[in-house]
Amino acid sequence: MKKKLIPALSGLLVGIVASTVFFADYTNVGPKSVADTSTKSNAEKVYVPFGEQDEYYLFASGGHSGQMFIYGVPSMRHIRTVPVFSQDSATGYGWSDHTKELMGDYTWGDLHHPAFSETKGEYDGKWMFATDVANSRAAVMDLETFTVKDILDVPNTSGPHCAMFVTENTEYMFLPTRFAVPFGSEYASLDEYSSKYYGVMSAVQFNEEKEELGVSWQVALPPWSYDLSDAGKGPSHGWAVVTTYNTEEATTNLEINASQADRDYIVLFNWKELEKMVADGQYEEVNGQKVIFPEKHKGGLYLVPVAKSPHGVDVTPDGKYFIASGKLAPAMTVFSFEKAFAAIEAGDFSGEKYGMPVINYESVMEREVNPENALGPLHTQFDDKGMAYTTMFISSEIVKWDPTTGETVDRVPVQYSPGHSVAAEGDSVSPDGKWLISLNKIAKDSYLSVGPSHPESMQLIDLSGDKMEVILSAPVNPEPHYAQIIKADKLSPIEVYPKDETNPDAVYSQDQTRIERKGNEVHVYGIAMRSKFIFDAKAERPDVIEVNEGDKVVIHLTNIDFDEDITHGFAINRHDLNMEVQPGQTETISFTADKAGTFPIYCTNFCSALHQEMTGYLLVKPSN
């Protein structure tokens, strides 16, 4: 088996390669086709004049920005930042009561791998999911309002990096961990790494009615790092795949020590089987979670050997194959689900690791694909003709190739060091084949310099001609680890929040506004409208809140301008308070009036010609 593995670079060479940006050698690629399918210039292709709109939405992971960034394609214009894991003063996210509660104990996150909800393997335009590597959480965003509905702290996990994206009908998101820790992040010496540390894969489900995420069950995996993953579809529905590295179980200097063995594994798992095992009580309870331990609870989990330290693994749109990208090996490996199922059926195993049978590499490998001089394959996307597009981090290019033959069809250089790429609906069962965006880690000299640290870069590639062509470079907010592109007509965002007469905090008319005192709590039921705040219409000064030093102040504010795009903001001078009320929306913000004084209140969102006049006062009477 070992002989068949692609020879990987030595540890030393890896160090050199990793610290240098290589450029592809294109001497073997033919001249640019003159038969372009379009007579438009590149400038015209990406230009969306006023009155027209982009064809696609791009949802890009913000990485350590913690947010989701929404762009239009092909114009690559950044339309909106949707706050998810990090505070966002632009929208008051993290200051208003309910967003503060959503964020829990955290002020930021590291958003990886966004994924649209799917029905029959198609993006259904309803929800968007994402994980937080930094603080081990998962989030769901509603695509009607572009706001986060729930954030789940995933117990027993540390760094759910490789969100599975979702299964074919959004049955599950699988969240295996990049870091191994003891259960509950308990203290344990690294000398006991192999016995006490675990990787944990969480099967997370979304309750659409309650708009809540929850952990259904977990699998205790060996203390390896789990990297990227994908769900089966069609013939592989019910299955999923995850890449691993550091199967060496190194506890220090992973750069060298996790790159020693010639092979790591892909974890291949039958989630329908695992689900059944849990239903049958085949689990142990750990910190309140149902956890499958493969050594005790056998079945459903298999290992497929793969060239060392793979990064991405991607299932082809027809669900027949999964493609591992070598990262340190120069090749992609195409594996067959059909062959894997047959091997499992036949018990064609070379051994077992931590209770998981290891399938023979030769039995499941379909082909190894090694484009000449291409280095550092990371991730693969697909078009409508079955072609695969793989990013080459080290040789800085996109390679288009045919998974059924292994033939290299086309190559195009990108600037520089692409991580993921994303094609229009390119990981669904029916990719559109229209655009590919290379998500580059290094921009360097691509744009005007903004100091020692440059933005990441997105490059739009036109797939409509015979040859791929990079037609636009756009800087991007840090850091697009992955993105998805959805047809614009699949989304139907609401225009204003509808009236909700059942909401006890909402006030829709001036005569309902009031300030109520309950002990030392003061509740304000106010409205924001062009161009004033009305906290109590009956008061001498309806836009003034007067409280006593030490009072808890709870301000409920409803925006009664039921007009698209008429958003009001709310801030109190020198109070570090900030919230936004979108048209029709009711929001609440609470604070303790712990300093006596006179503090202006004002609208932070320019809302009318008299916006500057949209002010009031908070008066806090001294307690002595």
Added chain:
Amino acid sequence: MKKKLIPALSGLLVGIVASTVFFADYTNVGPKSVADTSTKSNAEKVYVPFGEQDEYYLFASGGHSGQMFIYGVPSMRHIRTVPVFSQDSATGYGWSDHTKELMGDYTWGDLHHPAFSETKGEYDGKWMFATDVANSRAAVMDLETFTVKDILDVPNTSGPHCAMFVTENTEYMFLPTRFAVPFGSEYASLDEYSSKYYGVMSAVQFNEEKEELGVSWQVALPPWSYDLSDAGKGPSHGWAVVTTYNTEEATTNLEINASQADRDYIVLFNWKELEKMVADGQYEEVNGQKVIFPEKHKGGLYLVPVAKSPHGVDVTPDGKYFIASGKLAPAMTVFSFEKAFAAIEAGDFSGEKYGMPVINYESVMEREVNPENALGPLHTQFDDKGMAYTTMFISSEIVKWDPTTGETVDRVPVQYSPGHSVAAEGDSVSPDGKWLISLNKIAKDSYLSVGPSHPESMQLIDLSGDKMEVILSAPVNPEPHYAQIIKADKLSPIEVYPKDETNPDAVYSQDQTRIERKGNEVHVYGIAMRSKFIFDAKAERPDVIEVNEGDKVVIHLTNIDFDEDITHGFAINRHDLNMEVQPGQTETISFTADKAGTFPIYCTNFCSALHQEMTGYLLVKPSN
């Protein structure tokens, strides 16, 4: 005098006008010129292909985002967000020790009115200043590194909205307040508004050597709202102007009550004279500040009557005139500095307000300019031919006109409701006359919908032809209250941070790395490099930090990859900690290890093919 004032809309009409977006009537404007100066299509004009770079930088105020947004012009690509007043997890701003200290007690701000430092009235490309309306601060950003160097809490002030931009040689920034409060924000009933509340103008200076902002002196102004402002230049050097509204001193419902009187004022002041008064001891000390009270310390301050509730006031590039924009009046008023100086010399006053002489309107007014059907003039920019460009908020258009004749030269509709606009170096002594960007408050249907709240919008206008032409619409992060455009070749950002051997926290070689315990404080002197952390090279596991529960942990981290754009991040799982080290930079982050356990450390910025392997552990030994 009253007769000469432009008749303003009644209070009732104001309400209607303010809540409706009007569109300009262009029946009086001639057909579009066929003689374009360029044969390029609009798409080609804004397209900057890879390998070429934008001609200008745009620095846009982020408003309640709290940040500065940097764009390239003409591509309108967003290159970078520079955090100023709000936390920014993308860069660790607000988590690392020194950025947390910069932010003080606040987590966010409302950034208004950015201003480049100037030498002889030209942008000199060295510094950028801005104010925080929410929490009454001022900040300075260094244009070599695109980072904030100092943030000043401005005492005695509430909402320094109308930053003066800077004087001709960056002698001062003047920060008058939008909100009136008692000194020190003390508690006082609104019934005592006229006697106890003040507007305060702060004269802020920047010490370039120490990279520190400081308040030199303040002026106690009447309890009015101060809106926009500008500094004199050339013949008006040493002078400055500020618009006011609510000279009615209304204390509630300003939408109606601050729009009652037919006129408000422009405060015209001689800052050289005020400086001299302070030197002569003509001030009182209030909360540690030197404060001029005009009723006691006479001189240097004058009032110019102007049509009700003006918004912007802009000095022409030649320094001869200042132009007030009506907001509620349909007109711009051109005032002459020369006439003002003569009136002051002659004592040509109609009375006095709060110790400030009121100059006769007729004596200083040069002309009233009232373009047909134009409504809601807010702000004015200039080109290289002396032409003025004024945004019309209500009629949603830009009007080009000649300040020396009052003639309307051209008009172009914008979508929708422009606040400020900004021309290439358009408020300096030598505008470039190349591009004008309309900063629109409402985008509505301009882009793909992202729910009830849409982004603001920027529209790029080509000034090179006979007629203005909107050639690109770009969504923009909230909220561009103002922006400045600087020629790209005026900036020279550094490529990497230079070694600083005098920095006791910096470590540039592996053998200097160490972990030192001082009582219950643990100091880590570590390095980040592709692709590992080394906290103590001599340890068995150099990338592990082991401490005791309750220890204070101080991590100093130096990025020793002296390569442009190779930035590393630092985060600890489940610790809500996050910082960034740019190439060559040393940063420090401190925390108390208050929970025992095992917590992975990792690099958050994808930095090499082995970035995923750039990890370590924080082990916190339980105390019992």
